[in-house]
Amino acid sequence: MTAQRRVVAEVLDGEHVHLTADEVHARAVAKLPEISRATVYNTLGELVTLGEVLEVSTDQRAKRYDPNAHQPHHHLVCAQCGAIRDVHPVGNPLADLPDTERFGFTVSDVEVTYRGVCPNCAAA
Amino acid sequence: MTAQRRVVAEVLDGEHVHLTADEVHARAVAKLPEISRATVYNTLGELVTLGEVLEVSTDQRAKRYDPNAHQPHHHLVCAQCGAIRDVHPVGNPLADLPDTERFGFTVSDVEVTYRGVCPNCAAA
DNA sequence: ATCCTACAATAGACAATGTCTAAAGCAAGT
DNA sequence: ACTTGCTTTAGACATTGTCTATTGTAGGAT
Numbered sequence: 001m002t003a004q005r006r007v008v009a010e011v012l013d014g015e016h017v018h019l020t021a022d023e024v025h026a027r028a029v030a031k032l033p034e035i036s037r038a039t040v041y042n043t044l045g046e047l048v049t050l051g052e053v054l055e056v057s058t059d060q061r062a063k064r065y066d067p068n069a070h071q072p073h074h075h076l077v078c079a080q081c082g083a084i085r086d087v088h089p090v091g092n093p094l095a096d097l098p099d100t101e102r103f104g105f106t107v108s109d110v111e112v113t114y115r116g117v118c119p120n121c122a123a124a
Numbered sequence: 125m126t127a128q129r130r131v132v133a134e135v136l137d138g139e140h141v142h143l144t145a146d147e148v149h150a151r152a153v154a155k156l157p158e159i160s161r162a163t164v165y166n167t168l169g170e171l172v173t174l175g176e177v178l179e180v181s182t183d184q185r186a187k188r189y190d191p192n193a194h195q196p197h198h199h200l201v202c203a204q205c206g207a208i209r210d211v212h213p214v215g216n217p218l219a220d221l222p223d224t225e226r227f228g229f230t231v232s233d234v235e236v237t238y239r240g241v242c243p244n245c246a247a248a
Numbered sequence: 249a250t251c252c253t254a255c256a257a258t259a260g261a262c263a264a265t266g267t268c269t270a271a272a273g274c275a276a277g278t
Numbered sequence: 279a280c281t282t283g284c285t286t287t288a289g290a291c292a293t294t295g296t297c298t299a300t301t302g303t304a305g306g307a308t
Contacts, residue, residue: 002286091220
């Protein structure tokens with residue numbers, strides 16, 4: 001655990017939003033000006049491997065990082081502004097995939113992304 | 125409808141797999157050597173706007189294009205090799221998102237991505 | 249038939265995001 | 279203090295996607 005990694009962890013833990021790697025870097029630089037981009041990418045990768053943070057890819061170009069890794073949840077994305085909310089649908093979509101639709105895969109995970117328009121964008 | 129657009133449409137229609145833009149370009153060049161990358165991107169964008177083709181973003185870097193736009197379906201992705209299969213789960217996940225979990229969004233669409241390991245990768 | 253206009257295609261520059269490498273820094277053990 | 283090995287750094291590089299200026303082309307007007 002180095003100063004750099006602590007800063008990255010703090011950034012993610014501090015704001016429970018879904019930041020891009022670049023946004024994480026920008027906030028990390030504010031706390032530790034000499035931190036490099038490569039370190040932020042490396043640390044994010046390690047956190048993902050450790051299961052402390054989730055990678056979320058909506059259809060934007062950049063991946064986003066979700067610090068809420070310990071509670072299963074899905075995402076609701078605004079098609080216009082790209083805002084992301086965590087949501088908790090009922091039911092278990094894994095159970096909705098019949099064996100005949102698994103094609104021999106060992107299915108371990110499911111990711112559900114709802115798309116719509118957020119209240120802000122609807123008002124505008 | 126120009127020769128270039130026809131070629132792009134043929135490439136997508138010919139193989140019912142999920143190609144990246146670059147793969148589409150490579151196959152289009154094989155049929156029409158002077159086609160440019162920009163034209164492929166433009167045409168893919170138009171096809172998406174027209175609703176003839178779907179954009180699929182798994183967690184890879186590149187978006188993939190799915191010619192099977194007219195039958196609702198979801199995707200099963202191999203975490204190791206990135207292979208994608210179309211699947212048809214039972215049930216309607218849109219109905220599984222209670223009003224209290226919609227946060228004022230107008231939810232119009234849902235995308236389900238199952239992740240696992242395909243038989244090929246499991247054998248290796 | 250020729251010209252004009254509008255749209256399409258092209259090549260290549262540019263931008264955004266992510267990955268890799270070589271060098272320097274730093275910490276722990278000897 | 280020296281060595282060893284891991285971490286960080288800066289920046290080059292790679293990939294994917296977008297934009298722009300130019301050229302090509304098709305169809306109607308003269």
